[in-house]
Amino acid sequence: MARASQTEVAVLGGLSVQPMTGYALREAIRDVLGHFWSESYGQIYPTLAELERQGFVRREGATRTGASTFAITPPGTRRLQELLAQPVQVTPPRNGLMLRLYFGRHLGPAACRTLVQQALTEAQDALERYAEIRAEIEGQDSADREYWLLTVSAGEHSARAAQAWAHDALSTLAALDDAAGTRAGRTS
């Protein structure tokens, strides 16, 4: 197993919090882990089936509609700990914004400023979301609380950095735009 499926960790981890359907699992991952993780149905359902086959999760209460809840089993919990202990798998970076800025000369300063402005807005939105998540976690008394706050803190640091960078970048691009304007004969 050269490339372990990262999905397995997220699925077992999610079910370690509470039993859920595949649908609810996807919702939970999107809403709770959303700022650092994502899963699609195309991954979740096959993974659940495989984990069931291996005895790491148990399918419970298949209703008439076909909906069934999955729960983690004791071997599944051990499997989760085993997977968590494995070295972190780094996802290769693919930042579309940076790619566009790197070739920004083909795009022009104005279009680049729009892109950076969007990034700035996104960073600010992210900070607001983090504030809400932080308040919610701090309000509850879970054994996981400090760990969860660690990930929120990482998001906050990252978003503030994005914000600061965007400000710098907007200044730089404004200067570039002015220079281009001056060269083209415009005054100020």
Next chain:
Amino acid sequence: MARASQTEVAVLGGLSVQPMTGYALREAIRDVLGHFWSESYGQIYPTLAELERQGFVRREGATRTGASTFAITPPGTRRLQELLAQPVQVTPPRNGLMLRLYFGRHLGPAACRTLVQQALTEAQDALERYAEIRAEIEGQDSADREYWLLTVSAGEHSARAAQAWAHDALSTLAALDDAAGTRAGRTS
């Protein structure tokens, strides 16, 4: 074409700097765009073949060894500008470190500290690399210079944020570890 291939942008962008072989292209992307982009051979060669078929790149000088250089054509340059102008495609996040920290209770404070310590070291290494890249770009007189520095600046902000977060996180985890030790009867 619902999902445009991101690889196409990187390949055309790379060839817009200078003509290269597929091998050199991959080297260039890894070394120059490496901190925000990555491509694999499995993407590059089929993409080059497809771009050649569409007339966006031209294959030049196939030597006896089979090595051939690719150059971007005028339609290719227009295609690049068209692709760059399309909305940024956000890659869904997949941060293995955060996933482990979120389920950190299953891992324990000590193991988490090791992970964060690794992240701290990586951030510091990244800062050193950025300093080198910055020096190199500032030394040359290219029309692209300001755009390239924009991406370096983003890396620097991000790495400093990671550094600051790691320091915070190490304190938090140390406190958790102490608390666990105290509960277990250890004296400091």
Next chain:
DNA sequence: CAGTGATGTCTCTGGTAGATATATCTCTCA
């Protein structure tokens, strides 16, 4: 001149994203 490492092309496997097809359930409002 054998060995090593860099250059170079290409393929195969399997992880992954995103859209979509299908169906049921629940609530609301006419």
Next chain:
DNA sequence: TGAGAGATATATCTACCAGAGACATCACTG
């Protein structure tokens, strides 16, 4: 009552993508 909207739920298909490795040549070096 019943039509419709929207949430819940399962599952699949296509295309994108990473990583490893097979295979070959070339340049340098001991």
